[in-house]
Amino acid sequence: MFGHTQLTAIDWLIMLLYFVFVLGIGFALKRYMKTSKDFFQAGRALPAWICGLAFMSANLGAQEVIGMGASGAKYGIATSHFYWIGAIPAMIFVGIFMMPFYYGSKARSVPEFLLLRFDEKTRALNACSFAVMTVFSSGISMYAMALLIQTLHIFDGLFLTLGLPLGWIFHFSMLLSAIIVLGYIFLGGLTSAIYNEVLQFALIIAGFLPLVLIGLHNVGGLSGLRAALPTAYMHSWRGMEHASTNPLGVDAFGLAMGLGFVLSFGYWCTDFLVIQTAMATDTQENARRVPLIAAIPKMFFPFLVILPGLLAIAATTPHNVTTETVVNGTIVRETRVVSKAEAEGHGLVPAKMDPLTGKIVLDASGKPELDYDLAIPSMLLHYLPSGLLGLGLTALLASFMSGMAGNVTAFNTVWTYDLYQSYIRKGASDQHYLKMGRWATVGGILLSMATAYAASNFNNIMDTLQLVFSLVNAPLFATFLLGMFWKRTTGNGAFAGLIAGTAAAMAHHGLTLPIEAHPGLHGGWIAVLHHYPSDMAQNFWTAIWAFSTNFIVAIVVSLFGKPKPESELVGLVHSLTPRAKATEHIWWKRPEALAVALLVTVVVLNLIFR
């Protein structure tokens, strides 16, 4: 699709330097990993700002950078709903209301919290589904990274020089990312993952910010961008009163309830992948601050990952160009030959190629389909010269590894504490569990690789992840909401609610289909009773059905059962837990003040880009 990516020694040097530092951090931390608490919980000793940036960075996987850039190119600034509606309110809620229970209960993981609040079976169900989900997410990151390296021909030059077959690049890329992530987690556990997530966060800004600035300079600033794009691209709320009048194909209720409440709260408030970073900090008040600190950069990330998508669409579609320049009295002619996919694309977003036939994929109206997932990579290759290109590509690889690492540490903790220690080998020494944690990391990486090979059926990474989250996470939030805020909720109620919620999600997915999709992985595999205008609308409504079913079933079953005695629920349920005294006496330094400032800023951003 793209020609050979011409990487020079400078680009390789920057990439190599990053890998050396990532593994070096793991080695430097190895000597501090003396107990299982050090390995799985970072000794509960990290400061809030590090955990805050890691909280955000753990989510910076394939779905964030590539997926959000793709959505930016496809839907425009409306993609910011995934941040301003679909993340910030939930991050505030988990920080202010839920973190005292997670941190204060002394649970070592989210499934363990469910054990304390409900019972063994609810914990087991959550631990198993969560373990599968982390492996799946990590596998998708790994697959996407290998595919991208192959598509951009990053290692082609290296392989040709070494005389190795180009067909090995995909497998080599998977192996390389697996070894690096395995290396630093095996050595330094959660601390190493958190440290590297912060490093990756800084690198993503360092690699992508110049891309945005050059892209903006090229189109003539924000006013030039506005002039080059259809009006709908620059408005996030226009046409949201009805699903048919906006590019997302979702109405305001579906968006606010499906994304803004169920999916977003289900992810940010219950997913141990992010919660583990907040639980690694040193005090309860800092644990409450962690999601709030994370919300600050999160709020402005659309400018780093969505804006490149818009800039890619707004740029001039490349064609063969010969430039003439006079260098030291000599006329230098440089011809840039573009591939068919680039020439048939829109702006810098190339047309989609069929990997088997090598032909351009056409839509129902005979126009070339665009490969939106390549919006950001083609921006990097188009604008960045050697040097910055190495930094940009390293940032891209870092984002994939960041997503993988968070999932792998969450997997090794849940496996060791919630499955192995609880059901396979109870009462072993701490050193045994520490060793098991290290080997669980190896197992998690191997399973991710297996998943990566199996996950190649989906094209749009973000839709895939949203589907997984809607099936597994959406019903979960109802369980936590009832568990933390209604003391009458019973273990049987929670368990029945979770089963019913997941079943409802599956049934809804199996009975509905987005327009223009074929029954199968996109839905409609039982029968097609309803058509949605888009994949996104179907995902949001699947989540709404799952949440509502869980909520109602959990209440009904709980009303027929006997709740736990109140004495056992202190520290786990809001109404039975005495409010912790604020240790911070200056009002504006308290988490509540930061939460209000965040809410005001997010409202202002929505108003600016309405």
Added chain:
Amino acid sequence: MNLDLRIPMGLMFTLVGLILSVYGWATRGSLLYLRADNLDVNLYWGLVLLVFGSGMFLLGRRGERRAREEMLRKPPQAEAQGGRRRGH
């Protein structure tokens, strides 16, 4: 006491900044920058990263020094009671 993250992070960005700015200075005004609207982006961004990286590194070193002084002042049982803190 544990590793202060600002030290390796600062060191990495200082080195990346140094590489980019030296390379950018050596190649300024060349054809390489046609694709970046003829801006000497390697030089400018390299300098930005150099300042950021060295700032982080210095803050990390200062933090580490302070933590060491604080530990020397504290009675030994504070460490045993879980008074450990990492990273700053």
